[in-house]
Amino acid sequence: MTVPTIALNDGRTIPQLGFGVFRVDPEQTERIVTDALEVGYRHIDTAAIYGNEVGVGKAIEASGIPRDELFVTTKLYNSDQGRQSAFDAIDLSLERLGLESVDLYLIHWPVPSRDLFVESWLALEEIKAAGKTASIGVSNFRVQDLERVIKESSTTPAVNQIELHPAFTQVELRAVDASYGVATESWGPLGHAKVNLMDEGPIAAAAAAHGVAPAQAIIRWHIQHGLVVIPKSNDRGRMAQNFDVFGFELTPSEMDAIDGLDTGVRVGGDPSLVGA
Numbered sequence: 001m002t003v004p005t006i007a008l009n010d011g012r013t014i015p016q017l018g019f020g021v022f023r024v025d026p027e028q029t030e031r032i033v034t035d036a037l038e039v040g041y042r043h044i045d046t047a048a049i050y051g052n053e054v055g056v057g058k059a060i061e062a063s064g065i066p067r068d069e070l071f072v073t074t075k076l077y078n079s080d081q082g083r084q085s086a087f088d089a090i091d092l093s094l095e096r097l098g099l100e101s102v103d104l105y106l107i108h109w110p111v112p113s114r115d116l117f118v119e120s121w122l123a124l125e126e127i128k129a130a131g132k133t134a135s136i137g138v139s140n141f142r143v144q145d146l147e148r149v150i151k152e153s154s155t156t157p158a159v160n161q162i163e164l165h166p167a168f169t170q171v172e173l174r175a176v177d178a179s180y181g182v183a184t185e186s187w188g189p190l191g192h193a194k195v196n197l198m199d200e201g202p203i204a205a206a207a208a209a210h211g212v213a214p215a216q217a218i219i220r221w222h223i224q225h226g227l228v229v230i231p232k233s234n235d236r237g238r239m240a241q242n243f244d245v246f247g248f249e250l251t252p253s254e255m256d257a258i259d260g261l262d263t264g265v266r267v268g269g270d271p272s273l274v275g276a
Helices: 026-039 053-063 084-098 117-127 143-151 171-179 201-210 214-224 236-243 252-259
Strands: 005-007 013-015 043-045 071-076 100-105 133-139 158-165 183-187
Touching: 013 071, 026 043, 026 053, 026 143, 026 236, 043 183, 053 071, 071 084, 084 100, 084 117, 100 117, 100 158, 117 133, 117 143, 117 171, 133 143, 143 171, 171 183, 201 252, 214 252
Parallel strands: 043 071, 071 100, 100 133, 133 158, 158 183
Antiparallel strands: 005 013
């Protein structure tokens, strides 16, 4: 199965469907990522703070999949912000991953209280120029954070990875991302323990209408909105199910009904406070 790609503003592309490893046990990461690669995923999203880059790297190495067929993302954590710290952090991430470069390097959170994200972004420009990452972007950036790095640098982020699911659709931020040519990527795309989306009427109805699981309907909702989406699962069967979302299409009325589940309330961390 060929996963569609999204064009990035730097001339590259990103697979629209990937596999995330947030809160995946480092001891289980190699097995879980191996399963994901065998299912067909070629886009893996990790981060230094997850503590599982080593397992991701081992799975990639053992897979035998050509490097140019894979898209690997990792992230600069809050405590590593600042010019020299960012240089050190990418080298450590690459060492743990066993890679010469990643496909996408993100600033994980803006941490406005420290006011180092612009300095860190300028470092990411240098990291890209050095060939240690092919693309650079941001994660959890608010409108003001995004606009500031664009204004104070020569590079517009390729991606903004944010909390996004039917209960928190981020319509305004998505529109701003789009206005700058920034691809929006959804983390927590299936919701969280505090937000049980699977039983919501519009999602259950869409899933039943197409003979798919509720999670598949939600992932399809992301795909049809033009978002990059990175679901996660430790179960190979669910990984395969989440990957099987290209054989059906939600109707406009189904999309609208799912859009209507938005509460405007985030469940994950508040970017204005995380790392403060």
